[in-house]
Amino acid sequence: KAGVTQTPRYLIKTRGQQVTLSCSPISGHRSVSWYQQTPGQGLQFLFEYFSETQRNKGNFPGRFSGRQFSNSRSEMNVSTLELGDSALYLCASSLGRLGTQYFGPGTRLLVL
Amino acid sequence: SQQGEEDPQALSIQEGENATMNCSYKTSINNLQWYRQNSGRGLVHLILIRSNEREKHSGRLRVTLDTSKKSSSLLITASRAADTASYFCATDNNNDMRFGAGTRLTVKP
Numbered sequence: 134k135a136g137v138t139q140t141p142r143y144l145i146k147t148r149g150q151q152v153t154l155s156c157s158p159i160s161g162h163r164s165v166s167w168y169q170q171t172p173g174q175g176l177q178f179l180f181e182y183f184s185e186t187q188r189n190k191g192n193f194p195g196r197f198s199g200r201q202f203s204n205s206r207s208e209m210n211v212s213t214l215e216l217g218d219s220a221l222y223l224c225a226s227s228l229g230r231l232g233t234q235y236f237g238p239g240t241r242l243l244v245l
Numbered sequence: 246s247q248q249g250e251e252d253p254q255a256l257s258i259q260e261g262e263n264a265t266m267n268c269s270y271k272t273s274i275n276n277l278q279w280y281r282q283n284s285g286r287g288l289v290h291l292i293l294i295r296s297n298e299r300e301k302h303s304g305r306l307r308v309t310l311d312t313s314k315k316s317s318s319l320l321i322t323a324s325r326a327a328d329t330a331s332y333f334c335a336t337d338n339n340n341d342m343r344f345g346a347g348t349r350l351t352v353k354p
Contacts, residue, residue: 137287166342176333176344189341223287231337233278236287 137237151212158226165207266348268334
């Protein structure tokens with residue numbers, strides 16, 4: 134089976150812009166979770182989607198949003214980018230809710 | 246916020262030695278998982294131990310779980326240079342998954 138794919142792999146944006154990241158889970162996986170990884174804060178849980186519904190959300194401002202489509206693909210959006218949003222954004226999929234997570238390679242976002 | 250805390254933050258050993266990393270957490274859990282991350286890439290799942298299990302093995306990996314102390318340890322035996330990576334514990338409390346800050350392991354050839 135193909136692994137989790139994330140696009141784009143690298144992205145440079147400027148403050149105030151918005152960005153959309155995409156994640157395609159492993160075929161058959163219905164749960165997609167998003168994480169932000171920074172040197173200072175480590176791996177922070179953003180949100181989890183299961184069957185097109187957001188099941189849980191981490192402690193992030195409303196500028197961070199996401200959605201999941203009927204084919205389980207997911208997108209996350211960050212509006213009004215800030216310098217502190219520079220991070221590696223990781224997507225993970227699993228068969229059911231939570232459980233063993235299979236991670237994609239990540240999207241490295243740099244905000245200038 | 247993070248749930249688990251790994252200890253030590255960094256560990257440097259020689260090839261062939263054993264490496265032990267510890268993880269402590271705060272709330273009750275459904276299971277605890279360990280992941281490895283090579284230099285800024287995605288995480289790779291290593292092993293999952295359920296809350297009613299005390300020890301689990303997978304190849305050169307041995308994981309223990311003590312729910313009374315809310316702690317877990319990961320032992321890598323006969324380490325190799327390829328084991329150089331960051332190791333994270335993650336707790337699943339049926340609500341969400343929380344990762345610790347990680348232990349950076351360096352195995353010198």
